[in-house]
Amino acid sequence: MPKWKKVEFEEIEYEPKSIKEILIEMKNISELMVDLAYSALLFNNKELAEEVKYLEVRMDTLNYDIRLIALLAARTKEDAEELTGILQVAEAAETISNAAADITKLLSVRLTHPILPGLIKKSDETIKKLTIKEGSVAHNKTIKDLRIASETGVRVLTIRRKDRWIYAPKKDELLKAGDILIGIGPEEGLARLNKLFEGKIKVL
Amino acid sequence: MPKWKKVEFEEIEYEPKSIKEILIEMKNISELMVDLAYSALLFNNKELAEEVKYLEVRMDTLNYDIRLIALLAARTKEDAEELTGILQVAEAAETISNAAADITKLLSVRLTHPILPGLIKKSDETIKKLTIKEGSVAHNKTIKDLRIASETGVRVLTIRRKDRWIYAPKKDELLKAGDILIGIGPEEGLARLNKLFEGKIKVL
Numbered sequence: 309m310p311k312w313k314k315v316e317f318e319e320i321e322y323e324p325k326s327i328k329e330i331l332i333e334m335k336n337i338s339e340l341m342v343d344l345a346y347s348a349l350l351f352n353n354k355e356l357a358e359e360v361k362y363l364e365v366r367m368d369t370l371n372y373d374i375r376l377i378a379l380l381a382a383r384t385k386e387d388a389e390e391l392t393g394i395l396q397v398a399e400a401a402e403t404i405s406n407a408a409a410d411i412t413k414l415l416s417v418r419l420t421h422p423i424l425p426g427l428i429k430k431s432d433e434t435i436k437k438l439t440i441k442e443g444s445v446a447h448n449k450t451i452k453d454l455r456i457a458s459e460t461g462v463r464v465l466t467i468r469r470k471d472r473w474i475y476a477p478k479k480d481e482l483l484k485a486g487d488i489l490i491g492i493g494p495e496e497g498l499a500r501l502n503k504l505f506e507g508k509i510k511v512l
Numbered sequence: 513m514p515k516w517k518k519v520e521f522e523e524i525e526y527e528p529k530s531i532k533e534i535l536i537e538m539k540n541i542s543e544l545m546v547d548l549a550y551s552a553l554l555f556n557n558k559e560l561a562e563e564v565k566y567l568e569v570r571m572d573t574l575n576y577d578i579r580l581i582a583l584l585a586a587r588t589k590e591d592a593e594e595l596t597g598i599l600q601v602a603e604a605a606e607t608i609s610n611a612a613a614d615i616t617k618l619l620s621v622r623l624t625h626p627i628l629p630g631l632i633k634k635s636d637e638t639i640k641k642l643t644i645k646e647g648s649v650a651h652n653k654t655i656k657d658l659r660i661a662s663e664t665g666v667r668v669l670t671i672r673r674k675d676r677w678i679y680a681p682k683k684d685e686l687l688k689a690g691d692i693l694i695g696i697g698p699e700e701g702l703a704r705l706n707k708l709f710e711g712k713i714k715v716l
Contacts, residue, residue, distance in 0.1 A: 335550050342546055342608060346539050349601065393618050397553065403611035404546060407604040414597050 327381070327394060330374045334401040336475035337367050338408070340466055344490070345408035347435045348415060355437045357412035359490065363473070367405040374398045435465075436498045440487045444507045452479040454504070459512035460497030465490045531585070531598060534578045538605040540679035541571050542612070544670055548694070549612035551639045552619060559641045561616035563694065567677070571609040578602045639669075640702045644691045647711045656683040658708070663716035664701030669694045 341363050348356035375398075378391040440446050446454060456462055457479075467474040467481065468488040474481060483489075489505075491498055503509045545567050552560035579602070582595040644650050650658060660666055661683075671678040671685065672692040678685060687693075693709075695702055707713045 339546055339550070342543055345604075346543070396618055397615055400549075400611040400614045403614075404608050407607035407611070410604045410607075411601055414600055 325373060325377075327374060327377055330370050330377070331394065331397065334367065334370050334374070334398060337363050337370070337473075338401045338404040340473070340475055341367075341405050341408035343465065345411040347492070348412045351435050352415065353435065354415060356435065356490070357415045359437070359468075360409055360412045364405050364409045366473075367402055371398055371402050433492060434495050434498065435490065435492045436502070438489045438491055438498070438502050438505050440483055440485050440489070440505045441507055442485045444485065444505050445510050446483050446505055447485040448482060450480045450482055451477065454483075455512060456491075456501060460493060460501050462491040462493035462497045462501050465492055529577060529581075531578060531581055534574050534581070535598065535601065538571065538574050538578070538602055541567050541574070541677075542605045542608040544677070544679055545571075545609050545612035547669065549615040551696070552616045555639050556619065557639065558619060560639065560694070561619045563641070563672075564613055564616045568609050568613045570677075571606055575602055575606050637696060638699050638702065639694065639696045640706070642693045642695055642702070642706050642709050644687055644689050644693070644709045645711055646689045648689060648709050649711070649714050650687050650709055651689040652686060654684045654686055655681065658687075659716060660705060664697060664705050666695040666697035666701045666705050669696055 341360055344356050344360050344363070347353065348360060375395065378395055382388045382391050451457070451464060456464065464477055466489070467477050467483070468490075469484060469486070491501060500509070500512060504512055545564055548560050548564050548567070551557065552564060579599065582599055586592045586595050655661070655668060660668065668681055670693070671681050671687070672694075673688060673690070695705060704713070704716060708716055
């Protein structure tokens, strides 16, 4: 069973979080989903489409949580007015996430020949999902330490660590074995970075 | 009358364009709108909300154009299948754009006290609309020439030149007097860049 499906059938765990934290994560997810959805389509990449579905499930959970918290928090008319505004933002974030998921659904439609990648693929850049293996020198190093940007031209769009995403990671984010990175950049750069993550080379 | 409203009431001009060009612009607009919509809300910035509305009108026009072209282009069942896929992407792009516009509508709701900016504002960065005045040294210089990133820490999100947007401009994009830039970065950096654009200083 794919990961997003497994998560969908799990019981929703109530994690205590603030409205602020949830809204920030919803904002990050919707931005990331739009980016990944178009990329999945342009590069005809089912792995990315899978990631989009996984994020959609996460978004659903957050939307449930934020409603729950809002309903519990409203005490006065003023509270209710403010919380209504927040729920509208959450609703819009979910709409964006659903539309992004719709874009990736086109990947599963079997076209006579896939017209979209041919149409709008940028020839100089591609996008790839990379996993940091045990024993790679990347473990406990930052993006800056490894000089990923300058040596490979790859920009790290996001890092998934177990069931959590690190959106738009900063250069001083510490990488860990097991991390899944989505990188965008030149094909050779991504291949080189993959070798480092697989432990086949020690420097970029 | 605000600019986006004026454009909305203009007669739709049919500009000959390829499906490829339109799809790329729709992709760029939807990504930019999501970014600007959240920023407008976080920074309580009505100028950005205005820009989002303007982009929404542009998106509507593109969606009309792409349907027109698709209908004229379909000759065989295979054509029709491919074009249906493309129209679904266009539809999703429009949904994203509408949801982004919904987010900015919250700015016009008069809340007792605006809760959102307080909640999620990043203290170190802000976003600003900047206009390059006649006589500024920035005219006919590139973003790289001016060393905008290294001297001010400002990232140029987009450039509007008359009725066209340059989305995610490259460092070698030539700036022109009259250009409207949306920059994100530290407050002091943006203020300094504004001085350059207003012709008050000659170097950053």
